[in-house]
Amino acid sequence: MTIRIALAQLDQRVGDLDGNAAAMLEWRAKAKAQGADLVLFPELQLTGYPPEDLVLKPDFIRRTMEAAERLADATAHEGPAILFGTIHAEGGANYNAMVLAEDGKVVARRLKHELPNYGTFDELRVFAPGPLPEPIEWRGVKLGLPICEDIWLEPVCHHLKAAGAELLLVPNGSPYELGKDEIRQALVRDRVTETGLPLAYVNRVGGQDELAFDGSSFVVNRGGEIVVQMRDWDEAMVVTDWEQGEGGWTCTTRSLEPLDPYPEDVYHAMMVGLGDYVNRNGFPGVILGLSGGIDSALSAAIAVDALGADRVWCVMMPSDYTSSESLEDAKACAEMLGCKYDIIPIKPGVEAMDEMLGGASGLAAENIQSRLRMVTLMALSNAHGHMLVTTGNKSEMSVGYATLYGDMSGGYNPLKDAYKTTVFELSRWRNSVKPRRAMGPDGPVMPVRIIEKPPSAELRPDQKDEDSLPPYAKLDRMLEALVEDEVSVAEAARITGVDEATVREIERKLLLAEYKRRQAPPGVKIGRRNFGRDRRYPITNFFRTGR
Template sequence: MTERLIIALAQMNQRVGDLAGNAAAILQMRERAGGADLLLVPELQLTGYPPEDLVLKPEFLRRTEEEAAKLVAATQAPGPAVAFGSIVLRDGKPYNAMIVADGGRGLFVTSKRELPNYGTFDEKRVFASGPLPKVFEFRGVRIGLPICEDIWLEDVCEHLAAEGAELLLVANGSPYELDKDDLRQSLVQSRVATSGLAMAYLNRVGGQDELAFDGSSFVVNPDGELVVQLPDWEEALLLTQWKRSSGKWTCTTREQHELDQFPADIYHAMMVGLRDYVQRNGFPGVILGLSGGIDSALSAAVAVDALGPDKVWGVMMPSVYTGSTSVEDAQECAELLGCRHDVIPIVPGVDALSVMLKDAFAGRKPDLAEENIQARLRMVTLMALSNKFGHMLLTTGNKSEMSVGYATLYGDMAGGYSVLKDAYKTTVFKLSRWRNAHKPDDSLGPDGPVMPQRVINKPPTAELRPDQKDEDSLPPYELLDPILVGLVDAEKSVAEVAAETGADVKVVAEMEKLVLRAEYKRRQAPPGVKIGGRNFGRDRRYPITNAFRTAR
C-alpha cells in the first residue's frame, strides 16, 4: 500500500483559445515537476477559462479533443501523471472536465457537476452537468477530483467521502473579488471538517477580459490547519509531500506566502487585468488623456506598473477652462512615472466647431452640449493618435461616475479598456495614497510617489466650464459612494439605503434615478477589471428601458 505521494500543484496562467500554447505550458510544468507522482493544473487549463461561447463552436470542440489527445500521448515521456482541465464530449454534449493521463494513456475522466450560473458565471449556457463523480484510484490512493463549484455546494464532497475518497484535489478557475481569500478558505475548511479529508485548492492566475485571477492556492489538512499558501498574482509550482498517518492522508509540506491586503489586492488586480489584456490583444502600449486629475493619474500609474513606462503615452489636452495647476500636475505625473507626455490643446478644435455650429445653435445659451464637445474632441484626438500609432486608448472613468452617468458618451467614456471601471471614487483615493507610499513587487514602474500630492488633495473637476466641481452636480463622494454601494452592489431600496447611510431620501431617490437612466451609457462602455461582487457588465445586467423605481 502506498504510504507517500508527491503532488505538484501548478498555479498557472492561461490564454483562452490558445490550445497548443496552453498544452505546451502544461508539459513545461510537467518537466519542472519531474520528481512528483502527480501534477495538478487548474480548471480548463487546456482551453483557458472562461471559454464562454467558444464551447458552442463545433470546430473549437473538435480541436480541443485533438489537443487533449496529444497531451495525453505526451505523458509517455518520463514524468509525473497529469490531471488537467479540458472539455470532453459525451453523446454530443460538452462537459467541463478533468482528465488524468500517465504513460501515454488516459487513466480517468471526471466532469463538473455543479455549474455556476450567477454573477459573472453562466456555465449552464454552454456545458452539460456531469453526474455525481467517481473516486479515482491512483497508486493505491483513492482521490476525489471535484472541480471548482463542486465544492461550493455540499453534495459532491459528501458523495466523494462516502465513496471512499482519501483526499480531495480541487482545480479552480476562481476570479478575484474583494475579500474572496477569506471566503475560499472558510469554505474549504468547512468541507474538510464535514468530510474529514485534506483538500488542495488550486487556482489559476492572470487576466481574461474583465476578470483577474489571483491564484492564492492553498492546502488544508484534515485537522483544519492551512499548511500551504501559494502566492497571489504569479505563477507558482510547488511539490507537496503527502503521507498516510493513522488512516488519514496529510500534507507534510509547509509553505506560506503573505497575500495582498486591501487596497494592494485591488491594485494588483488592475495591473494583471490590464497587462494580459494589452499584451494578448497585440497592442504596443496604451495612450490616455492625462488631465492632471486623480483618475487619469492613477490609471497612468497602473499602466506603467503593468506594462512599463515605455509602453504608456500620456496626452494633456487643455481647453480654455483648464487650470494651470492641471497642466503642471499632468506633466509632473508623467515625469514621476517616466512615460511619454505630450500637450495638444483642443482650443482650435473647439473654435472650429463653434463656427461650424453657430447657425444651428443660434438663440441658444451655452450648456451641456458645449461641455461635451470638449470631451468628444479629446476623444477624437486620442483616437487619431491610437489609429496612427497603434496604442490602445485607456479610459479613465471610475465606478461612481459610471453609476450615475457623470461621463460623456463618445467622449471620456471612449476607449478599449478601463482599469477603474469597478472602483468607486473613494477607492480611487485610497489606491492613489497607497501607491504613492508603496510599490508592488512585480511593478515595472518607479520607486516612490507616482503623482503629486496636490492631485490627491484638490477637489475633483471635469474642467468643462468655469470653476466647475464634481460636487456641483453630485453629493460628496464620501456620501455618494455608500449610496451607490447600497443601490448597485447590494440592490437595496431607496428607503433602506437612506436609513443605512443617513442620506436624505430625496437625494437617494435622485441617485437611483440617475443610476437607472445611465444604463444605456454603460452598455456602450469599454470592458474593465472586475473588483467587487457586482460589477457593471458581467454581474449587473439591467434593462435599458425600465420604468421601475424603488422610491414610490
C-alpha cells in the same frame, strides 16, 4: 505510503490550445525534476477560462478533444501523471472535465457536476452537468476530484466521501474579488470539517478580459490548518508531500507565502487585468488623456506599473477652462512616471465646432470638449497603434457623470469597478508603496496636489464635481447599497443615514445611465457587482424602488 503532488498555479490564454498544452508539459518537466508523482493543473487549463461561446463552436470542441489526446500521449515519456482541465464532448453534450493522464493514455475522466449560473459565471449556458463523480483510484489512492463550483455546495464532496475518497484535489478557475481569499478559505475548511478529508485548492493566475485570476492556491489538512499557501498573482508551482497514517492522508509540506493586503490586492488586479489585455491583444502600448486629475493620474500609474514607462503615452489636451494647476500637475505626473508626454490644445477644434453648429452652450458645449479629446486620442491611437485607456471610475459611471463617445471611449478601463473613494485610497497608497510586481518608479507617482484638490471635469468655469453630485464619500455609500447590495431606496437611506429624497435621485440617475454603461469599454472586476459581467439590468426599465 507516501505520494508527491505538484500544485501548478498557472496562467493561460483562452483558445490557445497548443500554447496551453506546451506550458503544462514544461511545468510537468519541472515537477519531474522534483520527484513529483502527479501534477494538478487548474480548471479548463487546456482551453483557457472562461471559454464562453467558444464552447458552442463545433470546430473548437473537435480541436480541444484532439489537443487533450495529444497531451495525454505526451505523458508516455517518463514523468509524473497529470490532472488537467479540458472540455469533453459525449452524446451531443459538452462537459467541463478533468482528465488524469499517465503513461501515454487517459487513465480517468471526471465531469463537473455543479455548474455556476450567477455573477460572472454562465456555465449552464454552454455545458451540461456531469453526474455525481466517483473517486479515481490511482496508485492505491482514492482521489476525490470536485471541480471548482463542486465544493461551493455540499453534495459532491459528501458523495465523494461516502464513495471512499481519501483526499480531495480541487482545480479552480476562480476570479479575484474583494475579500475572496477569506471566503475561499472558510468554504474549504467547511468541506474539510464535513468530510474529514484534506483538500488541495489550485487556482489559476492572469487576466482574461474583465476578470483577473489571483491564484492564492492552498492546502488544508484534516484539522482545518492551512499548511500550504501560494502567493497571489504569481505563476508558480509547489511540490507537496503526502503521508498516509492511521487517520488518513496528511500533507507534510509546510510552505506559507503572504497574500496581498488591501489595497495592494486591488492594485495588482488592475495591473494584471490591463497588462494582460494589452499584451494578449497585440497592442504596442497605451495612450490616455492626462488631465491633471486623480483618475487619469492613477490610470497612468497603473499602466506604467503594468507595462513599463516606455509603453505609456500621456497627452494633456487643455481647453479655455483648464487651470494652470492642472497643466502643472499633469506635466509633473508624467515626469514622475517617466512616460512620454505631449500637450495638444483642443481650442482650435472647439472653435471649429462652434462655427459649424452656430454656437453651442451648456451641456452640449461641455460634451463637445470631451468628444474632441476622444477624437484626438483615437487619431493618435490609429496612427501609432496604442490602445486608448479610458479613466472613468465606478462612481461616475454609476450616475452617468461621463460623456458617451467622449471620456467613456477607449479599449479598456482599469478603474471601471473602483468607486471614487477607492481611487483616493489607491492613489495615496501607491504614492508611498511600490507594488512588488510593478515596473514603474520606486517613489511617488503623482503630485500630492492631485490627490488633495477638489475633483473637477474642467468643462466650464470654476466647475467642481460636487456641483452636480453629492460628496463622493456620501455618494459611494449610497451606490454600494444600491449596486453591491441591491437594496431599496428606503433601505439604502436607513443604512447610509442619507435622506430618502437624495437616495431616490441617485437611483434615478443610476437606472437612466444604463444605456451609457452598455456602451462602455471592458474593465477589471474588483467588487461583488461590476457593471457588465455581474450586474445586467434592462436598458428600458420602468421599475423603481423609490417612489
